Amino acid sequence: MGFLEELRALFPPGRLLTKEAELAPYESDALTAYRKRPLAVVLPERKEEVVEAVRLCYRHGVPFVARGSGTSLSGGSLPVEGGLVIALNRMNRILRLDPKARIAVVEPGVVNLEVSRQAAPFGLYYAPDPSSQPISTIGGNVAFNSGGAHCLKYGMTAGHVLALEVVTPQGEVVRLGGEGLESVGPDLHGFFVGTEGLLGVALEITLRLLPKPEAYHTLLAAYESLEAAGNAVSQVIRSGLLPGAMEIMDRLAIEAAEAAVKAGYPRVEALLIVELEGPKEEVEEEAKLLAQVIKESRALEVRIAQSEAQRQAIWKGRKAAFSAVGRLSPDYIVQDGVVPRSRLGEALKEIGRLSQEYGLRVANVFHAGDGNLHPLVLYDGKKPGELERAEELAGEILKLCVRLGGSLTGEHGIGVEKKEYMPKMFAPEDLLAMERVKEALDSKGLANRGKVLPGHGQGPHLGEVHA
Amino acid sequence: MQHRIPVETLGKEGEVMAHAIEACVHCGFCLPTCPTYLVLQEEMDSPRGRIFLMKEVLEGNLDLEEALPYLDRCLACQACVTACPSGVPYGELIATFRLHTEKERHRYPLERAYRLGLLRTLPYPERFRPLLELGVRFKPLLKPLPLPKPLKAPLALLPDRLPEKEFHQEVYPAKGERRARVGILLGCAQQVLRPSINRATIRVLRENGVEVWVAQEQVCCGALNLHAGDKKGAKRLARQNMLVFRDVDFVVTNAAGCGSGMKEYPLLFLGEPEEEEAKALAAKVKDFTVILDELGFIPPPPPKKPLRVAYHDACHLAHAQGVREPPRRLLKAAGVEVLEPREWEICCGSAGTYNLFQPEIAEVLGRRKAENLKATEPDLVVTGNIGCLTQIRAYLDQGIPVLHTAELLELLYEGKDSVD
Numbered sequence: 034m035g036f037l038e039e040l041r042a043l044f045p046p047g048r049l050l051t052k053e054a055e056l057a058p059y060e061s062d063a064l065t066a067y068r069k070r071p072l073a074v075v076l077p078e079r080k081e082e083v084v085e086a087v088r089l090c091y092r093h094g095v096p097f098v099a100r101g102s103g104t105s106l107s108g109g110s111l112p113v114e115g116g117l118v119i120a121l122n123r124m125n126r127i128l129r130l131d132p133k134a135r136i137a138v139v140e141p142g143v144v145n146l147e148v149s150r151q152a153a154p155f156g157l158y159y160a161p162d163p164s165s166q167p168i169s170t171i172g173g174n175v176a177f178n179s180g181g182a183h184c185l186k187y188g189m190t191a192g193h194v195l196a197l198e199v200v201t202p203q204g205e206v207v208r209l210g211g212e213g214l215e216s217v218g219p220d221l222h223g224f225f226v227g228t229e230g231l232l233g234v235a236l237e238i239t240l241r242l243l244p245k246p247e248a249y250h251t252l253l254a255a256y257e258s259l260e261a262a263g264n265a266v267s268q269v270i271r272s273g274l275l276p277g278a279m280e281i282m283d284r285l286a287i288e289a290a291e292a293a294v295k296a297g298y299p300r301v302e303a304l305l306i307v308e309l310e311g312p313k314e315e316v317e318e319e320a321k322l323l324a325q326v327i328k329e330s331r332a333l334e335v336r337i338a339q340s341e342a343q344r345q346a347i348w349k350g351r352k353a354a355f356s357a358v359g360r361l362s363p364d365y366i367v368q369d370g371v372v373p374r375s376r377l378g379e380a381l382k383e384i385g386r387l388s389q390e391y392g393l394r395v396a397n398v399f400h401a402g403d404g405n406l407h408p409l410v411l412y413d414g415k416k417p418g419e420l421e422r423a424e425e426l427a428g429e430i431l432k433l434c435v436r437l438g439g440s441l442t443g444e445h446g447i448g449v450e451k452k453e454y455m456p457k458m459f460a461p462e463d464l465l466a467m468e469r470v471k472e473a474l475d476s477k478g479l480a481n482r483g484k485v486l487p488g489h490g491q492g493p494h495l496g497e498v499h500a
Numbered sequence: 501m502q503h504r505i506p507v508e509t510l511g512k513e514g515e516v517m518a519h520a521i522e523a524c525v526h527c528g529f530c531l532p533t534c535p536t537y538l539v540l541q542e543e544m545d546s547p548r549g550r551i552f553l554m555k556e557v558l559e560g561n562l563d564l565e566e567a568l569p570y571l572d573r574c575l576a577c578q579a580c581v582t583a584c585p586s587g588v589p590y591g592e593l594i595a596t597f598r599l600h601t602e603k604e605r606h607r608y609p610l611e612r613a614y615r616l617g618l619l620r621t622l623p624y625p626e627r628f629r630p631l632l633e634l635g636v637r638f639k640p641l642l643k644p645l646p647l648p649k650p651l652k653a654p655l656a657l658l659p660d661r662l663p664e665k666e667f668h669q670e671v672y673p674a675k676g677e678r679r680a681r682v683g684i685l686l687g688c689a690q691q692v693l694r695p696s697i698n699r700a701t702i703r704v705l706r707e708n709g710v711e712v713w714v715a716q717e718q719v720c721c722g723a724l725n726l727h728a729g730d731k732k733g734a735k736r737l738a739r740q741n742m743l744v745f746r747d748v749d750f751v752v753t754n755a756a757g758c759g760s761g762m763k764e765y766p767l768l769f770l771g772e773p774e775e776e777e778a779k780a781l782a783a784k785v786k787d788f789t790v791i792l793d794e795l796g797f798i799p800p801p802p803p804k805k806p807l808r809v810a811y812h813d814a815c816h817l818a819h820a821q822g823v824r825e826p827p828r829r830l831l832k833a834a835g836v837e838v839l840e841p842r843e844w845e846i847c848c849g850s851a852g853t854y855n856l857f858q859p860e861i862a863e864v865l866g867r868r869k870a871e872n873l874k875a876t877e878p879d880l881v882v883t884g885n886i887g888c889l890t891q892i893r894a895y896l897d898q899g900i901p902v903l904h905t906a907e908l909l910e911l912l913y914e915g916k917d918s919v920d
Contacts, residue, residue, distance in 0.1 A: 052544075054566035057556050058549035065501050065526045076542060078604070104528045122541040142541075144532065168528045228896040293585040357585030363522060364502070415503055 036093040040073060043085050050074040059118050061130035062103035062110040065066045067449055071112035078123045086119055087234060088204035096482040099234040101142060103168030107366050107448025109177060109229055113482050119234065121172050127151050135242045136195060136212055141172025141235050148240060157242040160187040162243040163444065164352040170334035175235050178227030180444035182278040185402035191226040199225060212239055229446050230481035232474050243345035245312035250320045251344045254332040255301040259283050260395065262303035263378040266401040269307060272326045274319055277310040278402060285361060285396035286354045293357035296350025299334050306347060354398045362411035366427045369445035370434030374404040383433055384408055391426040405443030432457055455487045501526060502871050505558045512771035513600050520593035522550060522554045523586050528625065529578035533748040535847045539864050547580035547590055554597050559824035564601055573858060574849035576727055577815035587746060591820055595726060595767055602729030603658045606863050618853060619730050622865055623688045623720035623737065632692055636662050653859035656892050666695035666902050672712040673803035679795050683748035688720035690886040697886060700910035701788050702756040708798050715744045723761025726768065727852050738765050742781050751785045754906055756885035757852055759787050760820035787817060789905060793826035800912035802835025810839040810878035810893060815847050827905050834912050839876035850891035870895035882908050
């Protein structure tokens with residue numbers, strides 16, 4: 034039997050998509066500059082079906098991509114031309130939620146925020162909070178080791194995954210890690226997190242839940258320049274405080290967010306959001322110290338959220354900022370680089386200079402606390418040559434990050450978008466080692482073929498988001 | 501999203517559609533608020549998936565017929581518009597696309613007859629009433645029969661008996677000092693199914709110093725036709741209302757769908773001489789809760805015992821018109837406790853005639869909505885749209901009354917405690 038016939042035997046009609054109108058909407062994720070038409074999409078409802086699909090791919094040598102909500106900004110869930118897409122959205126059950134052990138065992142298609150929603154009645158929540166958390170799935174978060182505003186204090190996804198059940202690209206089902214916080218031997222589940230689907234598909238994920246902070250103190254400070262806001266971040270850290278989150282937005286990003294959600298932000302050059310969280314007494318004490326530090330940082334204006342609604346409004350603007358930039362410019366590239374926190378000011382200054390040099394606007398939204406920059410390069414794809422200039426500028430920013438001792442990506446991943454920049458960060462020996470690991474687990478190179486590793490499959494060059 | 505839609509050859513409709521498609525960045529923020537995505541969990545049945553499909557059709561890459569099953573499943577509830585950070589005017593896109601493609605699409609004879617039958621009766625109370633009377637009479641006989649779904653669905657929504665026809669005088673003077681003068685749109689099906697809504701609205705407006713003019717020559721707003729792609733029918737109705745309401749300061753609506761329908765009149769006349777007039781009328785249309793909120797609401801005496809009211813956001817009020825706070829402020833001012841159900845943004849499945857054309861999905865959504873409303877443990881449920889009211893009534897426990905916002909306010913002005 035051919036591949037498709039065997040698929041048909043596994044999946045009933047309606048869960049095996051092969052028609053043009055069924056496939057077209059799966060051609061891109063949130064990076065629409067890249068489009069690939071898969072051979073078929075399957076919608077498994079049980080993990081056994083995922084395993085069968087992967088084994089079938091292995092037998093027939095068909096490349097496959099597992100996909101959640103398709104929110105990747107690096108093209109991580111882009112299909113392989115003629116390959117299979119395994120869309121995990123219907124596997125969205127929380128299999129077990131144990132408030133005593135503070136764990137949740139979930140299927141990969143569960144949406145990030147849904148975990149916190151289900152855990153809320155027990156006073157618990159799931160800490161990693163990418164801006165896409167109302168949409169993105171835990172499976173995708175695991176593949177990309179997603180971060181978010183509050184990862185400054187709590188760490189990325191990897192720190193919150195206790196165990197994984199995984200099907201390897203060769204169809205073997207393995208369990209990594211365990212329910213306890215400590216386990217014997219190497220941290221294999223930790224190793225799987227962030228491998229962007231190159232080493233298999235997560236079938237079941239055991240997550241750590243945390244008690245919901247008793248109190249929040251959310252502060253919004255306005256500054257006359259990005260540098261002043263950046264300096265304030267350093268001062269907060271130097272004071273010994275460890276806020277839950279520290280975020281900066283520049284004027285363009287503020288404008289976009291205002292247009293989108295009317296958060297009520299002051300219109301200034303830079304905004305800093307600082308959020309303290311924890312036990313009530315502790316937060317109260319820390320708030321005093323924070324007030325002192327912010328005062329010394331010469332903020333133009335300081336606002337403190339007086340209610341949960343006000344706190345949500347502050348965050349809503351920040352979390353909608355990427356997509357909102359679509360209101361300012363027909364096209365833009367979202368970048369995601371990291372610099373050491375101490376060199377933030379330097380990096381921002383250089384980005385400003387590059388923006389002028391290339392004659393393109395750059396909006397900045399970033400996790401200031403951990404030096405994770407998200408410059409958005411605005412351009413108009415209809416103007417000849419502007420896309421190329423924008424890509425070059427985005428590339429310059431990435432190189433700058435690496436030069437300053439940082440990284441090509443903080444949380445969006447390498448995907449197809451940044452794989453050609455891997456040699457800027459890694460020596461040929463490093464890349465070779467990565468390829469060997471991949472080969473050992475995926476001898477036919479089927480799982481998410483063409484992603485992350487340079488030279489694997491022909492991806493287009495640095496990508497863009499078209500608004 | 502970049503596209504290659506031949507805007508030059510598609511005219512003004514093409515411009516409207518291309519603009520919406522350009523604005524989409526495919527970020528996916530629309531997914532969790534889309535009712536069909538919630539039920540089906542597949543990209544084709546999500547707003548961004550549909551945008552992609554419409555783009556492909558307009559570019560000529562995809563056969564219209566292939567895309568239609570997914571586009572037809574869209575409720576046009578516009579929850580995605582509320583959720584969209586990039587400001588994609590999805591409502592305009594899908595409405596224009598439906599108007600634009602109706603001529604080219606294939607419909608089976610039976611489907612064509614059913615659709616035409618609905619579009620030729622529902623908007624006309626003088627035709628709808630006799631049909632409904634017939635239906636009500638034969639409901640007990642028909643109900644046990646194994647009818648096809650499209651016939652079974654409307655039957656389930658039928659009331660057990662039809663209320664008396666309500667006659668309106670032309671002008672209802674304001675009580676006390678006159679603060680405003682408005683024309684009221686009576687709606688089509690609403691007049692037949694639940695005339696008490698108009699009566700209550702007029703009463704509440706008068707209590708608030710508003711003089712209400714009931715134009716006798718008014719017709720159905722045409723939203724039904726517009727959303728079903730019947731441009732000719734929709735235009736005919738819109739023209740008549742534009743003429744009738746030309747000289748009033750405000751047109752007050754009390755059905756969410758009618759309000760948003762009238763606000764969409766400009767889409768019907770894109771690039772035509774009447775476009776400006778349509779825009780002028782659209783700007784005058786206000787839900788009755790909005791006008792009362794703006795005037796400064798004079799609340800009724802509070803209920804004698806505490807009243808727990810779950811407020812259901814009608815999509816065409818909350819998403820299409822952006823009206824969420826005014827009705828809540830009115831209810832709170834009237835002294836009732838307003839309860840907020842989970843998933844407020846998710847459609848109840850009524851969506852105009854959706855529950856007639858897509859009964860399976862409408863049923864799933866109806867049950868889900870009823871569960872969420874019930875979970876708030878309300879004394880009663882209140883909403884601002886006849887369609888939602890009928891749909892929720894069909895799925896919610898019979899013990900919980902479902903009222904229109906105006907109906908509850910009227911009861912309170914009358915000092916009535918009981919809502920049965």
